[in-house]
Amino acid sequence: MAIKGRPEPAPGLLRRLDALARAAFPAATTALLMVLVAAPVGVPSALPAVTLACVFFWSLFRPAAMSPVVCFVLGLLQDLLTFSPLGIGVFTMLVVHGLVLRLRRLLARQSFLLVWLSFAGFAAGAALLGFVLQAVLNWRLPAFWPALVQLVLCVGFYPALAAMLTPLHKAMQRAEDLA
């Protein structure tokens, strides 16, 4: 926020770098998190849960940094990291992103519990969408349990991720206010 009565100073190199870093931060952290979660450690993969939660969170609170292109790339990354048919993750992320943008004005002012509940709804929709797309693309009814497990993982992961991402988001906001 520029101080009134003074012209905004010309953006220097460091300032531009700072802004760029802030803009790239959500996408970069999400991608890094996805890669780390996809590491073969012997636990069931929480990759779709993490991706969905990150995309939801950043679309809701920082839509400028989570553009549709970023959603597309993240969805593609998810599809390539998992072994589901290509395109499902991409499509799911784009749909979630679009819907969250639509509901943004309503959701952003709600308490955490309500946001979480709405996220649960989104996760259920995403699971259903993934199930249907998989059935259509493979032309075969996939197992029901994995989708349910994914849904539970999604809903369960969100608070932890939100607890991690909210301070970051707040810090970035403070930095932007100061600038």
Place this chain on the structure above:
Amino acid sequence: MIRLSIPLRQALSRLSLPVLVALAFGTMLIGKADTLLVERARMALSDTLAPIYAVVAEPLGAVRDAVQEAHALWAIRAENLRLREENERLHRWQAAALSLDAENALLRRQLNVIPEAPTSLRTARVVADAGGTYARAVLLALAPGVEIRKGQVALDERGLAGRVTEVGSRSARVLLVTDMNSRIPVTLEGSRARAILSGTNGDNPRLQHWPEGTRPQEGERVVTSAEASVFPAGLPVGTVHWTEGGTAEVQLFAKLDRLDVLRIFDFGLSGILPPESVARPEPRPRR
């Protein structure tokens, strides 16, 4: 950066989502149409990420090790408990063993058991039968420096064979119990009656001079007697056998017709022998 008018940018941003959704359907189609391409893309991504995973695996391995360590520590508690219990039990057994040991020592004192004097033993090879003054005697080859004295007892691996009668520097003569000149004090093991075993130059020596009323039983064991302090008590000699003619003979345990090696025992005895006896045992040197 290309500067665009605000309405155009808004229109573009509004358009981008539908375009990307269309692209998503496009990727679905590509994924169905060209599985090889998708496979290659996945492999390329995996190749890129493999080093990252290798780095990530290190702390994860450390965590896993720590968890295993914790499990082991937990198991140590249980193991410790088990060992404590086992130690307790073994302590009880040790106490039992110690008390039994003490009781054994006590009983031994009550019985007044005198431990037997340790015997020394030389083994010598039989090199010749007979010869010399006796009909039934064997010659032993001795290594120089092996000390053997007259009157020592010779046994083969089964029982009594005879006594040393002559000692040279490299040989010794053993008078067998079957020789006519041999008289051995024996005990009938069943009745504890004393008798004399006298050689006949035959295979089986005779029993003589047993007390009135204690007739040697057929098959009764005969052992040496400590009477006259020539032999220790209880060396196995043979079994009683009554011949057709009514004489008591002893079938020897020792196989005197096939002697290979004899064991010469020094029991440290200095018995009184009649003056005409050839085999006067010399006293054992004091140690």
